[in-house]
Amino acid sequence: xxxxxxxxxxxxxxxxxxxxxxxxxxxxxxxxxxxxxxxxxxxxxxxxxxxxxxxxxxxxxxxxxxxxxxxxxxxxxxxxxxxxxxxxxxxxxxxxxxxxxxxxxxxxxxxxxxxxxxxxxxxxxxxxxxxxxxxxxxxxxxxxxxxxxxxxxxxxxxxxxxxxxxxxxxxxxxxxxxxxxxxxxxxxxxxxxxxxxxxxxxxxxxxxxxxxxxxxxxxxxxxxxxxxxxxxxxxxxxxxxxxxxxxxxxxxxxxxxxxxxxxxxxxxxxxxxxxxxxxxxxxxxxxxxxxxxxxxxxxxxxxxxxxxxxxxxxxxxxxxxxxxxxxxxxxxxxxxxxxxxxxxxxxxxxxxxxxxxxxxxxxxxxxxxxxxxxxxxxxxxxxxxxxxxxxxxxxxxxxxxxxxxxxxxxxxxxxxxxxxxxxxxxxxxxxxxxxxxxxxxxxxxxxxxxxxxxxxxxxxxxxxxxxxxxxxxxxxxxxxx
Amino acid sequence: xxxxxxxxxxxxxxxxxxxxxxxxxxxxxxxxxxxxxxxxxxxxxxxxxxxxxxxxxxxxxxxxxxxxxxxxxxxxxxxxxxxxxxxxxxxxxxxxxxxxxxxxxxxxxxxxxxxxxxxxxxxxxxxxxxxxxxxxxxxxxxxxxxxxxxxxxxxxxxxxxxxxxxxxxxxxxxxxxxxxxxxxxxxxxxxxxxxxxxxxxxxxxxxxxxxxxxxxxxxxxxxxxxxxxxxxxxxxxxxxxxxxxxxxxxxxxxxxxxxxxxxxxxxxxxxxxxxxxxxxxxxxxxxxxxxxxxxxxxxxxxxxxxxxxxxxxxxxxxxxxxxxxxxxxxxxxxxxxxxxxxxxxxxxxxxxxxxxxxxxxxxxxxxxxxxxxxxxxxxxxxxxxxxxxxxxxxxxxxxxxxxxxxxxxxxxxxxxxxxxxxxxxxxxxxxxxxxxxxxxxxxxxxxxxxxxxxxxxxxxxxxxxxxxxxxxxxxxxxxxx
Numbered sequence: 002x003x004x005x006x007x008x009x010x011x012x013x014x015x016x017x018x019x020x021x022x023x024x025x026x027x028x029x030x031x032x033x034x035x036x037x038x039x040x041x042x043x044x045x046x047x048x049x050x051x052x053x054x055x056x057x058x059x060x061x062x063x064x065x066x067x068x069x070x071x072x073x074x075x076x077x078x079x080x081x082x083x084x085x086x087x088x089x090x091x092x093x094x095x096x097x098x099x100x101x102x103x104x105x106x107x108x109x110x111x112x113x114x115x116x117x118x119x120x121x122x123x124x125x126x127x128x129x130x131x132x133x134x135x136x137x138x139x140x141x142x143x144x145x146x147x148x149x150x151x152x153x154x155x156x157x158x159x160x161x162x163x164x165x166x167x168x169x170x171x172x173x174x175x176x177x178x179x180x181x182x183x184x185x186x187x188x189x190x191x192x193x194x195x196x197x198x199x200x201x202x203x204x205x206x207x208x209x210x211x212x213x214x215x216x217x218x219x220x221x222x223x224x225x226x227x228x229x230x231x232x233x234x235x236x237x238x239x240x241x242x243x244x245x246x247x248x249x250x251x252x253x254x255x256x257x258x259x260x261x262x263x264x265x266x267x268x269x270x271x272x273x274x275x276x277x278x279x280x281x282x283x284x285x286x287x288x289x290x291x292x293x294x295x296x297x298x299x300x301x302x303x304x305x306x307x308x309x310x311x312x313x314x315x316x317x318x319x320x321x322x323x324x325x326x327x328x329x330x331x332x333x334x335x336x337x338x339x340x341x342x343x344x345x346x347x348x349x350x351x352x353x354x355x356x357x358x359x360x361x362x363x364x365x366x367x368x369x370x371x372x373x374x375x376x377x378x379x380x381x382x383x384x385x386x387x388x389x390x391x392x393x394x395x396x397x398x399x400x401x402x403x404x405x406x407x408x409x410x411x412x413x414x415x416x417x418x419x420x421x422x423x424x425x426x427x428x429x430x431x432x433x434x435x436x437x438x439x440x441x442x443x444x445x446x447x448x449x450x451x452x453x454x455x456x457x458x459x460x461x462x463x464x465x466x467x468x469x470x471x472x473x474x475x476x477x478x479x480x481x482x
Numbered sequence: 483x484x485x486x487x488x489x490x491x492x493x494x495x496x497x498x499x500x501x502x503x504x505x506x507x508x509x510x511x512x513x514x515x516x517x518x519x520x521x522x523x524x525x526x527x528x529x530x531x532x533x534x535x536x537x538x539x540x541x542x543x544x545x546x547x548x549x550x551x552x553x554x555x556x557x558x559x560x561x562x563x564x565x566x567x568x569x570x571x572x573x574x575x576x577x578x579x580x581x582x583x584x585x586x587x588x589x590x591x592x593x594x595x596x597x598x599x600x601x602x603x604x605x606x607x608x609x610x611x612x613x614x615x616x617x618x619x620x621x622x623x624x625x626x627x628x629x630x631x632x633x634x635x636x637x638x639x640x641x642x643x644x645x646x647x648x649x650x651x652x653x654x655x656x657x658x659x660x661x662x663x664x665x666x667x668x669x670x671x672x673x674x675x676x677x678x679x680x681x682x683x684x685x686x687x688x689x690x691x692x693x694x695x696x697x698x699x700x701x702x703x704x705x706x707x708x709x710x711x712x713x714x715x716x717x718x719x720x721x722x723x724x725x726x727x728x729x730x731x732x733x734x735x736x737x738x739x740x741x742x743x744x745x746x747x748x749x750x751x752x753x754x755x756x757x758x759x760x761x762x763x764x765x766x767x768x769x770x771x772x773x774x775x776x777x778x779x780x781x782x783x784x785x786x787x788x789x790x791x792x793x794x795x796x797x798x799x800x801x802x803x804x805x806x807x808x809x810x811x812x813x814x815x816x817x818x819x820x821x822x823x824x825x826x827x828x829x830x831x832x833x834x835x836x837x838x839x840x841x842x843x844x845x846x847x848x849x850x851x852x853x854x855x856x857x858x859x860x861x862x863x864x865x866x867x868x869x870x871x872x873x874x875x876x877x878x879x880x881x882x883x884x885x886x887x888x889x890x891x892x893x894x895x896x897x898x899x900x901x902x903x904x905x906x907x908x909x910x911x912x913x914x915x916x917x918x919x920x921x922x923x924x925x926x927x928x929x930x931x932x933x934x935x936x937x938x939x940x941x942x943x944x945x946x947x948x949x950x951x952x953x954x955x956x957x958x959x960x961x962x963x
Binding site for chain 2 (some may be wrong): 101105108112114121123125126129130131134135138139142143147148149150151152153154155187189190193197201202215218221222224267326327328329330331332346347349350351352353354355356357358359447
């Protein structure tokens with residue numbers, strides 16, 4: 002049974018993964034069971050030990066198994082709900098945005114500070130860095146005095162760009178030149194500059210489905226069209242579908258999140274990243290890579306952005322401190338080798354430069370090691386919150402509910418029973434003092450009508466728990482009528 | 483001689499102005515001479531006393547005469563240099579930007595903090611508000627703690643929008659709703675949002691000539707074309723030429739500075755503003771009104787932005803704290819009745835929101851009266867600096883040099899002898915540790931080759947004087963070879 006087919010053109014380790022997941026799905030391997038040892042599996046499946054190890058590690062990343070030190074790999078206990086799956090597999094058409102007014106209602110709703118903020122993705126508040134940042138900023142003001150009120154340079158404060166470059170070196174061993182980094186007004190302006198550098202009005206931009214509504218609004222505001230590409234929970238954008246999209250439409254650029262995408266929470270495995278950049282090279286399509294959640298993997302690792310995989314593809318990577326330290330500072334960045342001059346020109350034309358005081362403060366926050374320490378204490382809080390949220394959903398939502406399996410970031414994506422309309426749920430939730438993000442706004446054609454996104458990136462308290470229970474109760478009621 | 487022609491369709495008070503300036507130009511009225519009293523002039527010219535008063539006040543605004551309390555109006559002593567005049571009067575064609583690379587060289591040059599900064603228009607450094615702003619920000623951090631690190635709302639912090647609305651009420655008696663104001667990342671993003679709200683790629687935008695290079699870069703970055711419109715030192719954009727431009731080209735929007743334009747320093751008289759909005763209504767053209775120098779008139783008054791003149795024209799007014807309090811805060815705003823929803827949508831798509839900490843700080847800076855006090859102490863410093871600079875130019879530059887006559891703001895515009903190329907002068911000045919802005923970058927076709935802009939908005943010291951002397955010496959040398 003366990004022999005893999007070496008003539009099959011699927012990678013061998015993927016065949017191993019399939020064999021094991023089949024056994025899990027049929028109940029041969031149950032939660033708590035130990036997987037065969039690497040050596041044993043190598044023999045029975047007829048593949049090398051490293052291939053088996055690659056398969057096991059990947060299964061661990063997908064949270065299907067867990068490794069126990071000095072013992073081996075075990076089948077994980079899954080939460081009660083199934084994992085959410087893409088519902089649409091066809092190649093979709095480029096379309097203008099059709100859910101503008103709902104987006105505005107959602108923004109108006111979630112901006113209210115009196116609500117339980119399950120609609121706001123910003124996770125830094127789960128473990129606020131306020132005290133440290135305030136202390137540093139006071140020091141900066143005392144030291145820089147009048148200078149700190151003047152203009153920063155167009156590319157941004159050199160000290161901060163050096164720290165960001167060092168952060169890449171430190172976390173993923175990649176050498177980035179500070180002069181290939183442009184500081185922006187948060188991740189959103191980074192996306193604006195990157196997109197304007199490679200595309201203009203009328204162009205077609207490929208996005209994941211579902212995808213971050215801020216990207217959809219940006220594409221729409223610039224008079225461009227979005228084409229959705231199927232995305233799966235294990236691999237991110239399905240590259241075979243992407244290729245069909247490239248064949249069918251004149252795609253000018255892709256705007257993808259390669260790590261912990263919002264709302265699905267997918268991190269593209271390296272092998273899929275490589276396939277992606279191969280396609281970008283082959284079709285000469287630019288990639289705007291949204292990496293604003295890059296620092297928030299629960300395992301403390303950082304994935305290597307597609308830009309650094311050594312290809313010749315034209316890639317601009319967008320980062321931000323909004324999801325990790327201080328949203329209100331409005332400081333993000335673009336890293337790009339190919340387009341830095343163009344990005345600088347656009348930055349100057351669109352907003353001159355970014356706030357100097359915040360840049361000086363964040364530079365010191367990073368240089369002092371406070372940023373790394375902050376991340377180290379932030380991600381376990383987020384992980385604990387995500388587990389609490391999953392448990393409450395399993396307890397209070399209908400059993401047909403399917404959810405994403407967050408391995409980082411701050412959001413949970415839920416597929417509710419078909420009968421439940423998330424827009425009505427949103428309205429009622431606002432009335433009950435709770436904000437959520439209805440699935441509609443994560444697609445240009447507003448198609449995720451029975452989906453919603455919940456944020457676990459805020460301080461966890463009794464109100465949070467009550468809000469989730471209330472939502473579960475509402476969903477049950479609507480599903481059964 | 484002094485009888486005005488009532489059949490002539492020029493306003494009567496303008497005819498009075500012409501009669502008097504003719505007499506000044508021919509030497510009949512010399513500097514120091516007293517103008518005829520209002521009553522006497524009314525009789526001799528055959529017009530009413532209010533008409534004569536209107537003419538005299540306008541002549542005073544143009545700095546041709548000065549009023550002395552309880553005595554009357556006197557012909558002013560003019561500085562040694564003539565006033566700079568527009569050199570091109572024909573209607574120009576819409577063109578793409580032709581001076582990109584020089585603009586980049588200029589920005590690279592002036593960003594160097596070691597230079598004498600005669601190239602940087604930002605005037606706030608003449609009277610830094612650093613201590614007060616730092617004190618307030620510390621208070622805000624202590625009070626708002628974690629909240630101050632979160633997102634501001636899309637339109638911006640309500641307290642700041644209320645203060646800006648109150649500032650309009652207080653200075654010009656105009657009622658602005660806080661919800662008609664959107665806070666932006668400085669004046670430059672205000673221009674971006676306003677322009678994107680009314681025009682898109684391929685559209686033709688009318689600009690003054692010469693005009694602020696940041697507008698030209700913005701128009702170019704959005705794939706639009708700029709058409710220059712003749713601008714005169716007394717009236718700003720010449721409305722008759724503007725009308726011909728509207729007849730000839732499909733102008734989608736105008737981007738004008740109605741108060742203390744950069745670099746000419748012109749403030750449009752009310753009567754011309756009214757003619758302008760009349761034209762905008764007639765041709766249904768939108769106006770983006772750059773009012774970032776609005777608070778910097780030396781006489782402490784504020785002109786009423788064209789938007790508030792009661793017309794139905796579509797107008798978006800852009801303001802900023804960059805020229806008055808803290809450039810590095812990157813906080814500006816757009817006021818608009820017609821487009822506020824569109825501007826908010828674009829703000830969200832382009833950069834989410836602006837820095838909250840700076841917004842809270844500026845709101846308190848305004849509410850406490852510190853902002854008004856700061857302006858009151860800033861403008862006399864700027865005026866003194868402008869007089870010192872004019873005197874040095876008169877002393878050290880060739881006599882053919884012509885200059886603007888600043889009545890506010892922080893920049894002086896100079897026309898040098900024809901032989902002098904300001905781009906070469908810029909290069910040599912950088913070598914000598916001085917930044918200037920060569921005239922080329924103030925026109926899309928780089929035509930002000932023997933012009934330059936000098937800033938007097940920085941703390942005045944010996945280095946400033948030496949730098950101006952050095953420039954004068956260089957200009958003399960080049961003019962005579």
